[in-house]
Amino acid sequence: MSEAKTDLVDVQIDGVWHRFPKGTRMIEACRQAGVEVPHYCYHPKLTSPGNCRMCLVEMGLPPRPAPGAEAPEPDEDGHLPISWMPRPVIACANTVGPNMGIRTTGPLTEECRKGVMEFLLANHPLDCPICDQAGECSLQEFSVEHGKGESRFREQKVKKPKNVDVGPRIRLDDERCIMCSRCIRFTDEIADDPVLGFTDRGSHTVLTVYPGRELANNYSLNTVDICPVGALTSNDFRFQMRVWFMRETHTIDTNCATGCNITVFSRQNKIYRITPRQNNEVNSDWMPDSHRLNYHWIESEARLTDPLVKEGGHHRIADWSEALATAADRLSSLKGGEIAVIASARMTNEELLLVKRLAKQLKAGHLDTVARTGEADGYLISSDRNPNTNGAKLILGLENPGSGIAAIQRGIEEGRIKGLLVLQENIVDEAGFSPELLGKLDFLLSTYPIANATADASHLVLPGACWAEKSGTMINATGRLQRLNKAVDAPGQTFEPWEIVRDLIQATGGGNGVHAVTDIFKQLTAEVEAFAGLTWGQIGDLGLPLLETDVTIPLLEREKQRIASGLIVG
Amino acid sequence: MSGISYKSGREPHPKEHRVVFRNVDREGWDTSLATYLGEGGYEQWKKALQLPRQEIIDAVKQSGLRGRGGAGFPCGVKWGFIPPTNTKPVYLICNADESEPGTFKDRYILHQDPHQLLEGMAISCFAVGANLAYIYIREEFPEAAVIVEKAIAEAHEKGLLGKNILGSGFDLDIFVHRGAGAYICGEETGLIESLEGKRPYPRIKPPYFPAAMGLYLCPTIVNNVETLCHVKHILEIGAEAWAKTGTPNNTGTRILCVSGDVQKPGYFEVEVGKVTLGEVINEMCGGLKPGRSLKAVIPGGSSAKVLRAGDVYSVGRGDDARELTLWDIPMDFDTLAACGSMAGSGGVIVIDDSRPISWVLNNINGFYAHESCGQCTPCREGTLWMKKITDRLVAGQASPSDIDTLYGVAKNIDGRTICAFGEACAWPTESFIEKFRDELTSDTRPELEGAIVNSETLTAAAGL
Amino acid sequence: MSLAVPTALEKEIDDRITHYPVSKRSAVLPVLHLLQHQFGHITEEAIEWTAAKLELEPIKVLEVVTFYPGFRQEAPGKYHIRVCRTLSCAMAGSYELMDSLCEKTGIDRSGVTHHHPIAVSPDGKYSIEFAECLASCGFGPVCMVNDDFHEKVSDADSLLSQYSK
Numbered sequence A: 001m002s003e004a005k006t007d008l009v010d011v012q013i014d015g016v017w018h019r020f021p022k023g024t025r026m027i028e029a030c031r032q033a034g035v036e037v038p039h040y041c042y043h044p045k046l047t048s049p050g051n052c053r054m055c056l057v058e059m060g061l062p063p064r065p066a067p068g069a070e071a072p073e074p075d076e077d078g079h080l081p082i083s084w085m086p087r088p089v090i091a092c093a094n095t096v097g098p099n100m101g102i103r104t105t106g107p108l109t110e111e112c113r114k115g116v117m118e119f120l121l122a123n124h125p126l127d128c129p130i131c132d133q134a135g136e137c138s139l140q141e142f143s144v145e146h147g148k149g150e151s152r153f154r155e156q157k158v159k160k161p162k163n164v165d166v167g168p169r170i171r172l173d174d175e176r177c178i179m180c181s182r183c184i185r186f187t188d189e190i191a192d193d194p195v196l197g198f199t200d201r202g203s204h205t206v207l208t209v210y211p212g213r214e215l216a217n218n219y220s221l222n223t224v225d226i227c228p229v230g231a232l233t234s235n236d237f238r239f240q241m242r243v244w245f246m247r248e249t250h251t252i253d254t255n256c257a258t259g260c261n262i263t264v265f266s267r268q269n270k271i272y273r274i275t276p277r278q279n280n281e282v283n284s285d286w287m288p289d290s291h292r293l294n295y296h297w298i299e300s301e302a303r304l305t306d307p308l309v310k311e312g313g314h315h316r317i318a319d320w321s322e323a324l325a326t327a328a329d330r331l332s333s334l335k336g337g338e339i340a341v342i343a344s345a346r347m348t349n350e351e352l353l354l355v356k357r358l359a360k361q362l363k364a365g366h367l368d369t370v371a372r373t374g375e376a377d378g379y380l381i382s383s384d385r386n387p388n389t390n391g392a393k394l395i396l397g398l399e400n401p402g403s404g405i406a407a408i409q410r411g412i413e414e415g416r417i418k419g420l421l422v423l424q425e426n427i428v429d430e431a432g433f434s435p436e437l438l439g440k441l442d443f444l445l446s447t448y449p450i451a452n453a454t455a456d457a458s459h460l461v462l463p464g465a466c467w468a469e470k471s472g473t474m475i476n477a478t479g480r481l482q483r484l485n486k487a488v489d490a491p492g493q494t495f496e497p498w499e500i501v502r503d504l505i506q507a508t509g510g511g512n513g514v515h516a517v518t519d520i521f522k523q524l525t526a527e528v529e530a531f532a533g534l535t536w537g538q539i540g541d542l543g544l545p546l547l548e549t550d551v552t553i554p555l556l557e558r559e560k561q562r563i564a565s566g567l568i569v570g
Numbered sequence B: 001m002s003g004i005s006y007k008s009g010r011e012p013h014p015k016e017h018r019v020v021f022r023n024v025d026r027e028g029w030d031t032s033l034a035t036y037l038g039e040g041g042y043e044q045w046k047k048a049l050q051l052p053r054q055e056i057i058d059a060v061k062q063s064g065l066r067g068r069g070g071a072g073f074p075c076g077v078k079w080g081f082i083p084p085t086n087t088k089p090v091y092l093i094c095n096a097d098e099s100e101p102g103t104f105k106d107r108y109i110l111h112q113d114p115h116q117l118l119e120g121m122a123i124s125c126f127a128v129g130a131n132l133a134y135i136y137i138r139e140e141f142p143e144a145a146v147i148v149e150k151a152i153a154e155a156h157e158k159g160l161l162g163k164n165i166l167g168s169g170f171d172l173d174i175f176v177h178r179g180a181g182a183y184i185c186g187e188e189t190g191l192i193e194s195l196e197g198k199r200p201y202p203r204i205k206p207p208y209f210p211a212a213m214g215l216y217l218c219p220t221i222v223n224n225v226e227t228l229c230h231v232k233h234i235l236e237i238g239a240e241a242w243a244k245t246g247t248p249n250n251t252g253t254r255i256l257c258v259s260g261d262v263q264k265p266g267y268f269e270v271e272v273g274k275v276t277l278g279e280v281i282n283e284m285c286g287g288l289k290p291g292r293s294l295k296a297v298i299p300g301g302s303s304a305k306v307l308r309a310g311d312v313y314s315v316g317r318g319d320d321a322r323e324l325t326l327w328d329i330p331m332d333f334d335t336l337a338a339c340g341s342m343a344g345s346g347g348v349i350v351i352d353d354s355r356p357i358s359w360v361l362n363n364i365n366g367f368y369a370h371e372s373c374g375q376c377t378p379c380r381e382g383t384l385w386m387k388k389i390t391d392r393l394v395a396g397q398a399s400p401s402d403i404d405t406l407y408g409v410a411k412n413i414d415g416r417t418i419c420a421f422g423e424a425c426a427w428p429t430e431s432f433i434e435k436f437r438d439e440l441t442s443d444t445r446p447e448l449e450g451a452i453v454n455s456e457t458l459t460a461a462a463g464l
Numbered sequence C: 001m002s003l004a005v006p007t008a009l010e011k012e013i014d015d016r017i018t019h020y021p022v023s024k025r026s027a028v029l030p031v032l033h034l035l036q037h038q039f040g041h042i043t044e045e046a047i048e049w050t051a052a053k054l055e056l057e058p059i060k061v062l063e064v065v066t067f068y069p070g071f072r073q074e075a076p077g078k079y080h081i082r083v084c085r086t087l088s089c090a091m092a093g094s095y096e097l098m099d100s101l102c103e104k105t106g107i108d109r110s111g112v113t114h115h116h117p118i119a120v121s122p123d124g125k126y127s128i129e130f131a132e133c134l135a136s137c138g139f140g141p142v143c144m145v146n147d148d149f150h151e152k153v154s155d156a157d158s159l160l161s162q163y164s165k
Ligand SMILES: Cc1cc2nc3c(=O)[nH]c(=O)nc-3n(C[C@H](O)[C@H](O)[C@H](O)COP(=O)(O)O)c2cc1C
Pocket: B066, B067, B068, B069, B070, B071, B072, B073, B075, B095, B096, B097, B098, B099, B100, B183, B184, B185, B186, B187, B188, B189, B222, B223, B224, B225, B227, B228, B419, B420, B421, B424
């Protein structure tokens, strides 16, 4: 047998020989060979109960010669013949072995799948037209492929609870539940909040939240994502939009320095839903509810949609050319040392590169960002609530972002600083600048997506796009370079911050015009050592490690342990 | 069995060979340690403690003892599955869940001869290196739990259990664990989950073979009550002598439990393969009821495939090839398997011509629908579906194609589930339809073909 | 509301828990048995008491309680009767026995469902349910009254007369 010296084994999948590390789960081997085995209960990040039986496949091994009989001859490639087992096996929990054969098609496998589908649909309410999961329901998907045309089930269906509030954000329809136990395993194994369980038994088994308790932990909505059917639904998303109408944008969460990979679902510039996107180096398959749901403000009435110029104590709408001219005019009357720039660690690397240029061009005496911290949750949420602190350090050359804020406050207080540019921050509410203090300035310019106290105090307010409306790169807490991708258009006359900063540079003294964020990225690769040699495309959907840090993500560390102990595939 | 007398009306049948049931229904016998010691009790335990462990395992292997709990797996071979490199603690569990319909044997050992079981268990624990063992007793045997616990306490007192037993340096604790009314706790991995305090959901195998990853994920040997008792006798008379009882590959004695349509139902310990089904029914059980004829026999607990009266079974190969009527079938593992059924748990259910087959099958389906743990799809959905079809069948609300559906449902469960309950629940339906299709069909109404039997299921498969 | 567990019972429970040196969780069944024996059925308080005692999440106890028919979540009568429903006993007349026991005790089983298997007599003295094979199939019909076992029960009256107080 042509078993390599390493622990690779030869496995025949649907007639074609492949080679996999010994111990690979059959379902993963098939996936690597480009064959998707349908499954419900299996999830690589959770333990495998093998309960749905959807992944049954035909399996074979070399024939065991009867005692005294000749051993079978290998063929010219060294493969032995395969004798197929009469009983199917589950691909999700069994592992590949030497000279194993797997058939994911053929009469036995097909019969098994049809049978399981028929069973799952027997007591299912078949209410797809009014189900939220329609379009991304694995039951619906597989039943089209593997189901029987019409049901032989002529009996009364089992009645179960419907429309149960299992927590503040989630509702449960037990008649749709296929008892795959994914949600239970998630709450037990990942969220450490075991409030879900099965009660009763047999066909009467129901998924239940313990009476008087709630599925309320900050990771609860992940259960909705992994529920293969429409049994668990999100109150935030329910009945909002059919999934097939929506556009999907792969981007990252900017609520903290972890930078969970996410997919933004939108239609006609409205965000309907955010879900985690798998990245085993960042957020695995999960994300916190608080981050996932922090998007409704994007379509708030309070969005800034036009540049505003203050006249006689009141803001009036201006167009961009007037706004930029005003900025140039007011800044030209100030000396470099009298100008301070406060940027944001929520800005992309590209934006920060332009910020650095602007500050340099203005010869600004101060340049800093606002630090934003909170408690780390021991799962995914970082204590650093800025998504790009590492970018701010690297590109602006800040050793300790936020440490210069006090000096700026003092400078204003003492009249040394007369002009302040606040880029994508609200320093009144988030950096301790009082409106009185800001009142001492000759010129205050701020950019921000939404009306705020700093804007109120500003002479010139520029509407800057929020994270969902812009593209660029960021460096997360572990030093990973990741891409932010624009999901929706910003409202009104709002510009992406890099465009605003570029225009400010041009208005205050020229500079080369960049027309795309990728152009700035190219400049980064030329100007910032760590970026040398990188291309935009290389970063891809999953990012790449850029900086060495000693930061780890607790949830991922635990996941690694479970992988090492063989509990999960990972 | 000289000198032993049995309670009047409870005497063993002359064709019996009492080993494990020697003291059941015995005149003057009680469950005390003193009584047991009075007849050489725990002598084999003392002997075992002096033996190399492997010697005991080899003896059990040599004896050919096959599990009496249902699957008939060779006991010594199972013990040998504990990984040789194992460094974890090893546990032994006695399966006293006795819940396969038609089976009533372990209860008498628990109620009347607990020390025999404890001695068998102790020897087995020593052989496999277990210092902690449990007896999983079904909840419906409350008295048995009390009796066995008392026996354990007595044995402790006499230093036969506990620390440093009889100065051997070997420690052993045995505890009783009571179930709570679930057939699935008889399935060994369901039992283990139950003993761990969880829902008794059977585990997937691989990887959770109990001998490698059982209780608390440590190597665990699960054996039936009757199996463990035999270990004592193998040691007592020697593997070779023990293997002389019974028939080749079907050695020893086993207890048959007969119920249903016979004159005198009951339990009988016989040499495996030495009595035929006909002898069991006609001689041991006094025959069928007056004026009745035999319709069918379920030979090994309700999960075993049914045998139809009047059928001829071809068994054996080559020189040994024979044709047997149902009456001639010797009650052993291999022949019953060759007849397309199994010896199972030893529960023989006799069905005469007064019983409608649809009623019998419906009763059995009711059992499995009630007992499915509900963990895996085919069994969870299929057991209740099968019951609902036979509910309609007995109510005259089924059409001929329902029989095909019923058969299809059973086939879709069989071989595709997590645990052997899948086969256990599918085999009755499969075999009853294979053997009695005409009778079942005669209970259906062709005019119901295509008719709506449950308006509620009309819900269109919209979108699907 | 918390459960008032008598000291002696709690001691017994603590003693039972020592039978499971590897994992306290294993003691779920014995603890529930002892509580049910004391209180007649398993209440929500009993579930929470057990969970606290064994340092488990209450859902893990509820999952177990609801799985097993041996644990009742509703109060039974003073005498709880379990009649074997399975094949051999059914052949021996257990359905007829059930009917006649119900008739004699005035129990109405029409409301019995999978989730509520127990029916209680109007005076609360008797309750009844079907059980699956009680492992005495040769001597059916078989039933249990509380912890007592009865074989070949041919006459409901003589059975009930033993539990008339
Ligand atoms: C559904 C199911 C129920 C079972 N019930 C019992 C039982 O009540 N008692 C028993 O000893 N074995 C029972 N078994 C068999 C056990 O899983 C196991 O094989 C047996 O206890 C091993 O003991 P043995 O080798 O001594 O027979 C059952 C198996 C299945 C699949």
